[in-house]
Amino acid sequence: MRVRFAPSPTGALHIGGARTALYNWLTARHAGATLVLRIEDTDRERSTPANVEQILQALRWLELDWDEGPMFQSQRSERHREALEALLANGHAYRSTATAEDVRAYKAAHGAERGFRGVPEDEGAVRLRVPDPGETVVNDMILGEVRTDHAHLDDPVIARVDGSVLYNFAVAIDDVDAGITHVIRGNDHLSNTPKQLLVIEALGAQAPVYAHLPLLHGPDGRKLSKRHGAASVQELQEAGYLPGAVRNYLALLGWGTEDDTTIMSTDELIARFDIARVSRNPARFDEQKLRWLNGRYVRAMSTAELTRGVEDYTGRPGLGGLVEICQEKMQTLADFWPLAGPVLDGPIDDPAARERWLGPEGRAVLSDVRAALGGPGGFGREQVEEALRAVVERRGVKPKDVFQPLRVALTGTTVSPGIFETVALLGRDETLRRIDAALADGAPAAA
RNA sequence: GCCCCCAUGGUGUAACGGUUAGCACGUCGCCCUUUCAAGGCGGAGGUGAGUGGGUUCGAUUCCCCCUGGGGGUACCA
Incomplete structure (x- = not known):
């Protein structure tokens, strides 16, 4: 053949x-x-x-x-x-x-x-x-x-x-x-x-x-074109998709297994693919499903592997620690920076987030948090979580009433990697510095 | 115009004539909870493009018609 x-x-x-x-x-x-x-x-x-x-x-x-x-x-x-x-x-x-x-x-x-x-x-x-x-x-x-x-x-x-x-x-x-x-x-x-x-x-x-x-076809049922987002392989690559996920997704566009298996390794794809079973009807390219599938691949990778991918994609080395705390929330490689950037480079400016979480109430909470994190002792993820939960306990509020002000103080936004991980990664000095800056003017200073 | 291909929920698909038409994405709700995401659970959503004709005891599944998409119709590929 x-x-x-x-x-x-x-x-x-x-x-x-x-x-x-x-x-x-x-x-x-x-x-x-x-x-x-x-x-x-x-x-x-x-x-x-x-x-x-x-x-x-x-x-x-x-x-x-x-x-x-x-x-x-x-x-x-x-x-x-x-x-x-x-x-x-x-x-x-x-x-x-x-x-x-x-x-x-x-x-x-x-x-x-x-x-x-x-x-x-x-x-x-x-x-x-x-x-x-x-x-x-x-x-x-x-x-x-x-x-x-x-x-x-x-x-x-x-x-x-x-x-x-x-x-x-x-x-x-x-x-x-x-x-x-x-x-x-x-x-x-x-x-x-x-x-x-x-x-x-x-x-x-x-x-x-x-x-x-x-x-x-494109999402609207018409011919595929640049107008509908990523239409070429290169655009897919630039959008941060993984080749394995793209292969898996593409294989499913026009073909399906009898037992509805969706996620398949390349070896499994090779073993199961049968050209005679290919569907006869035109299919639409659905980027949402690709995103979902890509997310599954991202989470299934080892952190080391993903780190390699992210460093390749961003062109920046030494991202291991950040990748580790972002992996759970990424669907594509492109999702990395929005998550990691503010942690690495300092808070971004998001007035809405600041207004919502750094008002008088939020600042009061932040002061408590500062005190809780300012003492001596370990600063690993576990210790951080323990300290922060203690603040929640002491103030008798919902977890997010503590975590969100802190998150905004540290990153400027309401979306970031897990808060405990983020704090631990930042370390005590940097964490306190950012909290102080937020407390000082409510407008987190750039790093 | 003519020729050809296609037609299962919003999307991708499964079911070799007989099932309450299954699964996944998306969507909605709940749970978990650290917002988002992820994860868990549950719901809505298709009667199968037609209230068309035929075959059959029986049609989503076979045939025809109609309709709707798509492709081709180049001294393009």
Whole structure:
């Protein structure tokens, strides 16, 4: 079994493409098959080396490797031309000067249900001769048999006047030459498949089996685009998602297990994934669920592992202690700074928080807290908790009436890592310093 | 216009014709509690796009129609 992932470098790798790559990868790894990476760069206008590099980077980030390639479609033009000559010679293709307008005019005159058939000429673009009458059946692992009546097909142009070949011709040849046995790609290619099958047939080659994946849509049900937040793999990375979580989430977009298992390690995914079980309906990309799943991954990681991830993400070393106290509250790596920043760099300015918790009552509480924490003795998490709970006890108030003023004094906000952990991490001197500053003017001074 | 694909709660999905249609995200409420988050518990939410036709003793599950989405219809990929 040989499968392939064949992105065209006309932009970044979108999550739809990432999902296609993943499904190919899972299928290959599951079956012990070979995954070939091919770059379809025959669109000379839009394909750029930068895009190629970006796609490769996205795949590497997702930790999806390949066994052969990357091969570039553009470098195979000689072979394409050779195949083209063969078809011209055996009569399966012919030259024609008919233009797109001619085809349209033909249809307008003869009714849209009859495909265009050109008349062979000595020059012009090359068209494939569609056997008519006839029918082509796509044997699809997901959709079953999809039949196309040749009457509905126009003789497609397979090579431009300048001799360069077109996509539907090039893919067919490349797939055959690479010995691809299973083509797993997006449903947007379904209508192209009969044409490619016809090319393969004209070449007298063996056709692969296909699997057309349902398309992915944005949250509003429309096509995925930049407008709906993270749409490319790179954006996902920048948004602080973990590759493993993204893989897990993407695997579930269009596929599910019989027993409803949701969280699966990559090994489990490989073991359980079955392309034939893939759903036929288009799915929407739901970032909320990705966030949730990512949070599960964050919490399942060892602190050391997460620390590495956070330090990589933020580009700042020595974050271990902070990561440890933030891990429980993070869903993405991007959630780290809002939590850790104020602890590390000093209180931020949040007037609403200050007003609510550092009024006369809050300051009174803070004084008590200061006294409780100011004495000698250990300053570990346990001791801190003990001291703070004693204040709660003594004042006869609810826990949050003590913890919130303190939290605002220390970080400026009402959201932070666990208060005991935060105090312990800050240490006695810094904690007291921040409390004093808050007490001094109600406006926590910057560190 | 024509061709093709799709159709289970807001979202992703499960259930090889017979179940009170399951699970997860989200949402709501409660508990825990250190706000938020996380965790625990519980609720609402689908009669299956149609009050369409057919097959069947029986249809969410099979067929047709209708409707609604989506894709294609390029000398783009």
